[in-house]
Amino acid sequence: MSARLPKGGRFLNRSQPIEFSFNGKQLQGFEGDTLASALMANGQQLVGRSFKYHRPRGVVASGAEEPNALVNLGTGRRLEPNQRATTTELFEGLEATSQNHWPSLEFDVGAINARLSRFLPAGFYYKMFMWPRAFWKHVYEPFIRQSAGLGKAPNARDADTYEHFNITVDVLVIGGGIAGLEAARVAGSSGAQVLLIEQTAQWGGRANVDATLIDGADEEHWIEATVDALEDMDNVRLRTRVMGAGVYDHGYVLAYERLCDHDPQDGLPRHRLWKIRARQIVTATGAIERPLSFAGNDLPGVLLASAQRDYLINYGVSAGDRTVIVTNNDDAYRTALMLHNLGLEVKAVIDARAEANGPLPVAAREAGIRVETGKAIAKVKGVARVEGVAICAQVGEGAVLDEIACDVVAMSGGWSPVVHLWSHCGGKLVWDDAQAHFRPDPGKAPIGADGHAFVHTTGAASGLLKSDEILQNAHDAGADAAKAAGHKPKRGKAPTAASPDEAPIEPVWMMPQGAGHELRSKMWLDFQNDVKVSDVQLAAQEGFESVEHTKRYTTLGMATDQGKLSNINGLAILSKSLGADIPAVGTTTFRPPYTPISMGAIAGEARGKLFQPLRRTPMHDWHEANGAHWEPVGHWRRPYAFPRGSETVEQAVQREVKNTREAVGLLDASTLGKILVKGPDAGAFLDLLYTNMVSTLPLGRCRYGLMCSENGFLIDDGVIVRLSEDSWLCHTTTGGADRIHGHMEEWLQTEWWDMQVHTANLTEQYAQIAVVGPDARNVLEALGGDIDLDAETLPFMHWTEGRIGDFDARVFRISFSGELSYEVAVPASQGLAFWNALLKAGEVFGVMPYGTEALHIMRAEKGFIMIGDETDGTVIPQDLGLHWAISKKKADFLSKRAQERDHMTDPDRWQLVGLETVDGSVLPDGAYALAEGRNENGQRNTQGRVTSTYHSPTLGRGIAMGLVLHGPERMGEVLKFTNIGGAPIEARIVSPVFYDPEGKKQNV
């Protein structure tokens, strides 16, 4: 049984016990524990269930590569599923529950899947569950979904907050082991801005566990001194608990900081996402030990040999009392020696190599440890945990030579460099035969925009496994990175280290090499997803020869650890099955993030009210205080209507229309786009942009203008104002302001760059208020000022500027309602005061504010089109009867040629008309006009559609606008319109101008 040793544990503060619970059981650990070490210290070997077969699972690793020990952490608003126990630092009150079982971890009904596993090989679901057809949705799939998944779905809003942080550095060093420290030290010596990040809470990486003498002293001294030296450099930042998550183009790196996962509390962000722009990157991300493939290698009690050392040294935890070590390399002997030195029993070292005569095996033998060379594990004995191993010859088929009782199997299949960050942005790998691993190919590094490599790799991540070589290489990597970033490193001497020689590793991808199907179907490659050697072989047999096919067919490497333990072993099995070399088969693509990062961190601060910026007009708060019913329009919110008392929204809209038509209304039109276009070529530019002639617009005049895309479609409309000889103010729709400004700049910057024109989006600089209705002039005149508002001095479609009351104002005589109307722009800072002044002055005239819906109704009564209603990206001005706004004199403008194409001049294009229901009701939004018959694809033919539809309070009936085949020639004809769930609705084709067709009211 796993247990805490009476002493030891570098990370532990044994004077600080910590209470936590697992599956409701109260347990105790120490400050410095991870959840995994604390569970092991409490003898909790079984920590979860696997994905497919619900096999019992114990801790197999000690870091980010752990596939088994995943728990639901916390409860309620702090529940986090699939949290890795090996990277979860213990804190007071931590609550964890195990996952993927029912009714309990110890007794799981789903474990039946393991019994049925012979019927559930890789890809079994592609071959069955096809009949009866309806069963997939109603029976099979729900069952599969229920048994799949791992952790619990959270059911409450997250209690924590998150944040983003941006930083630019010269050199980013990822990984705080001895390689990363040395690289950072050398880079730092050059004066470059250096950032060193380490995913765990401690510096030094594995060197601390595998006691290394550096510069003649214990590694701890060197690590401490180096960290101190780095902290003393002003140009160097060091951060622990920050993981390099992804490397992207142009030196963009994501890092993931876990600020208070180890100490959950309100008030601090839980995670911080670092967005780093680095000139040069050094990945010193270490290596991960590989498991070995032997039957029963998934039982709780089987773990990585290096992990066992980590638990002993760092946490004072032994994985069990009697260990069998199985290996194909010398490194695992370190575990044997460490156990021996701590007085723990090593039953045997099973070494698959024919001989083991390096210094470490020799030392093991000298210590009296039984070493069996040329041997393999035929099978691990035990049902829910390790009870012993059966030994066989590696070269055989698994005939059992001996059995050894034990409760731990520590395995080592060699080391795989962590190449993820190197690979994310295109760094290539090379297969190293001697070490039996893929390592970065230094000649094929990720290339930046300047054509030079921007990622360096060092330490174990580069394939070096001896401390001496690592330090020398890291020294050079730090210097190279600093140099490439434009700095001069101080070339000192690399520290030296003493490492014992190690005999070569011998690749062992299956144990024993001649294992039959029975054994192969019990050799796990992917512990979480339950992918076994036999599954990969089946995939190869069935022709899934590409490594990507095998991955997808078997789900190998698709678990939460993304194949950190399983990929290379699976790849080796695949290449063997195909009779190909490992490098020829290649790896799957490494995708960010290195380990999963929280969605909360990715979203950052942008949630709730901060989700997107809320744009507010100067009168926003007044609207809010006066009961505005809001409508989101782009990033703005506009009042849809202002319901009063017990009024419904619909009633409010009807009142607002009536009041505006009969007395006077105020509209906050500040959101309308206002783009200033200025310069010697401004007129020529606008002539190209608008379909109308703009350059000839006289000073003091306004003109309604249309903008089309180069494909001919109407994209925006608005009033253009000639401000001065060389400047125009272009009004756009609310939603179009930013888009149209971008559109202008795109043309100016990419096509018409020789034009002398500046544009400026002044939308937010002005508050604009439409004063609309028969009493509009009276209200403005009541405010006084120096502007003559009468019809002769300021006629329709003219503008002027001066003072209204105490306000500097521009007054545009334009109308979107058909009423007498002045749109008045004042500086944004004066907007609210002006609004209040208008309300006060208008009181005697019965002034009321109105919202967007009243605006829409009034424009529809008047037959004015609305971008987004009458247009949808497929409509040209000619469809809308706007021929008059398309210049015939101009040589060219955007959309001119497009609108000459066959389909644009087709007389069968649907045309704008008004529609009046026969019974006075309101046509449904989006209804289509039915035509006879069906098309070749069996769809009902149509001959038109509704584009806008409202109840008109002015006319007391439903009115609509629509596009209809040959519409303008069919006045009076009655069409049938779709009405979902009811009989078609009849409507008559009429003029789209329902109100004041002569335009008398707006022109008084």
Place this chain on the structure above:
Amino acid sequence: MQRYSVFAVAREAMRQHTGWHRAWASRAPRKSYDVIIVGAGGHGLATAYYLGKNHGLTNVAVIEKGWLGGGNTGRNTTIIRSNYLQDPSAAIYEKARSLYETISQDLNYNVMFSPRGVMMLAQTEHEIRGYQRTAHANSLQGVQTEFISPQRVKELCPIIEIRGPRYPVLGALWQARGGTARHDAVAWGYARACSDMGMDIIQQCEVTGVRSENGQVTGVETTKGAIGCNKLGIVVAGHSGVLAEMAGFRLPIESVALQALVSEPIKPCMDVVVMANTVHGYMSQSDKGEMVIGGGADGYNNYTQRGSFLHIEETVRALVETFPIISRLKMLRQWGGIVDMTGDRSPIISPTPLGNCFINCGWGTGGFKAIPGSGWATAEMIARGTPGPLAAAFGLERFREGRFIDESVAAGVAH
């Protein structure tokens, strides 16, 4: 063909699964074929399949630069729906959706089509009107959709926050027979069926040139040698522009990266597909338990199959806002595919300026859902030499004529 069934699995279980055949044969290219399809993605394989099944053409090779199904077929978010606005789109996507209903049985390969329902959220007044219009159009197109209330949205998908605060859910367009399928299985199922009909699927074979005589295609040059053909179908999505150049014509296409991501797997909490176009994100939960997430395409042209993190951020932000519970889930993996975008965001299924050379491309961000219908229509066009009714509107000439099929009003950014 070796039949797949529960009985076959049971039989094989008794003999350690040694009797399973290759799903598709691996053959060297022959000298020439009646038809060569370039691109063994879903669309290319489906085209080959329906050439054989509907038109009796089986002397066919499907040539693939990499591994079959390795492009966008294996990179998408597996959503299947047909609630399109314009008639030609609705016709081909509904054809595809209806073929998906029986495809597992047709191919004897379980592609796990799951008609769990797709909803597109309306979060502005403008979207409400757009989706209502789509519902009207769909009612005439034989596509079953309905506009549903926020309360119904919440019933169907309890993890949605319908009250905002920023963009409250105002309703949704609901297609109950939309859903998802296992994307890889679609490619594998078609490949297996094609191989069974005697067609050659040739992987790791890159086309390096297109041969022609007198304006008629005569074959292709590849890294495995020259191969002759009477008819050529180019079905290569993101690399269409490259192939078109070899064939001597240009396409109105831009290639951009579209990204997706998945969370770690959790127990079932979401039984429908939800698309939120105002905030730019969509999400469903796979049978494995992962939340499958997608969003908008990148804003610049590229071929790298990597995207910028900016878009991942935007998408996740949108979905954390829409589904607050996912805040504490973790992103497991992100990836990108190269999508071929046309000016009107609708596909091209068309003869080309080169005689007997046909092209199927331009599916942009929405190709997976169309695979069976696209293959059906493309096969018909290649077999007859001219587009049938499903493909007729998607010809290249529409860009010259201005006859766009613009779905922007209904489709927004997301597929």
